[in-house]
Amino acid sequence: MQDIRKISFSDLVKFLENHNEPAFRAKQIYEWIWKKHVFSFDQMSNISKKLREHLQKHFYFNVTHVSQNLTSQDGTVKFIFRLYDGKKVEGVLIPTQKRITACISSQVGCSLDCSFCATGRMKLLRNLESSEIIDQVVHIQQKSLELYQRPITNIVFMGMGEPLLNYSNVIRAYVHLTDPKEMGLSTRRLTISTAGIAKGIKRLADDNIKAKLALSLHAPTDEKRIKIMSIHAQNNLKVLHEALQYYYSRMKQYVTYEYLLLKDFNDTLEDAKALVKWCRKIPCKVNLIEYNNTGTFTGSNPEQIKIFEQYLLQHDIPTSIRKSRGQDINAACGQLIIQDKSIILKE
Numbered sequence: 001m002q003d004i005r006k007i008s009f010s011d012l013v014k015f016l017e018n019h020n021e022p023a024f025r026a027k028q029i030y031e032w033i034w035k036k037h038v039f040s041f042d043q044m045s046n047i048s049k050k051l052r053e054h055l056q057k058h059f060y061f062n063v064t065h066v067s068q069n070l071t072s073q074d075g076t077v078k079f080i081f082r083l084y085d086g087k088k089v090e091g092v093l094i095p096t097q098k099r100i101t102a103c104i105s106s107q108v109g110c111s112l113d114c115s116f117c118a119t120g121r122m123k124l125l126r127n128l129e130s131s132e133i134i135d136q137v138v139h140i141q142q143k144s145l146e147l148y149q150r151p152i153t154n155i156v157f158m159g160m161g162e163p164l165l166n167y168s169n170v171i172r173a174y175v176h177l178t179d180p181k182e183m184g185l186s187t188r189r190l191t192i193s194t195a196g197i198a199k200g201i202k203r204l205a206d207d208n209i210k211a212k213l214a215l216s217l218h219a220p221t222d223e224k225r226i227k228i229m230s231i232h233a234q235n236n237l238k239v240l241h242e243a244l245q246y247y248y249s250r251m252k253q254y255v256t257y258e259y260l261l262l263k264d265f266n267d268t269l270e271d272a273k274a275l276v277k278w279c280r281k282i283p284c285k286v287n288l289i290e291y292n293n294t295g296t297f298t299g300s301n302p303e304q305i306k307i308f309e310q311y312l313l314q315h316d317i318p319t320s321i322r323k324s325r326g327q328d329i330n331a332a333c334g335q336l337i338i339q340d341k342s343i344i345l346k347e
């Protein structure tokens with residue numbers, strides 16, 4: 001028996017040929033799976049009963065369930081998803097006037113340990129399958145239609161885990177999400193965010209992945225960044241710069257730098273100057289992020305955030321301030337962590 005959502009289209013065609021079924025059936029089955037998102041062969045109403053029985057004998061579905069959802073005062077909804085093996089991940093629906101964003105996870109836990117992030121306290125238990133990544137989108141989409149009568153407009157890989165350390169599954173999910181014959185989302189509506197895996201950034205360019213790229217920069221110098229992100233030891237600013245230049249030379253797409261503002265750590269004018277210098281290297285924009293309390297730092301005050309933003313804007317760096325959303329339900333940036341006994345924390 002095999003997970004039907006792990007087999008490729010060409011293997012499905014082969015399977016059908018071996019069962020004397022015409023190749024066009026593969027297209028119909030693929031549509032049920034990746035466009036209509038059914039979780040049972042019985043629902044495939046244009047497939048004969050005989051073929052459905054064959055499929056049932058050889059394949060199964062690994063289904064992702066919503067184990068809980070919590071709604072914030074600001075309309076943000078946090079989902080706790082239970083995977084087929086009982087493990088859990090979180091995802092978030094973030095509605096604004098202009099867009100509806102689904103923030104999704106790529107791993108159960110995380111192997112990295114960025115000190116401002118609650119997920120970083122969890123051990124990495126496993127990578128998510130591409131189907132589990134898509135299931136999060138499908139559930140969030142349903143909720144969005146139910147609550148706001150609007151579909152998702154944007155998807156960001158900014159939930160639990162480092163997407164570029166689960167590269168193949170993330171890219172497989174990206175292909176299903178953007179294929180016009182399946183979910184058909186625009187590639188530029190997807191953002192892959194990385195803590196700074198230089199090799200993964202180059203690979204995105206080599207594979208011509210048109211999703212937007214965001215880099216969690218958070219500090220403009222090696223001395224500071226290493227203090228909050230241990231991944232920086234192998235991916236320092238020189239290494240990242242080289243990877244980003246490679247990326248830009250091939251993709252011609254600007255990069256977004258995510259910059260969390262931490263009081264008296266990275267929010268001074270000196271930091272802003274260093275950040276401007278870094279931003280001159282390749283076309284980019286900066287998102288300044290309000291720190292959501294995860295117990296380790298103090299966020300910069302609103303006046304300081306404004307001063308920092310103004311400095312960047314005066315130096316022609318496109319900059320916006322990202323307001324914290326869903327803080328009251330621990331759904332905001334950096335706050336995702338499973339709060340039950342299934343969680344395994346790092347030592």
Ligand code: SF4
Nearest residue numbers: 110114117120161195
């Ligand atoms: S910020 Fe991202 S990469 Fe860093 S610990 Fe959190 S989930 Fe992992």
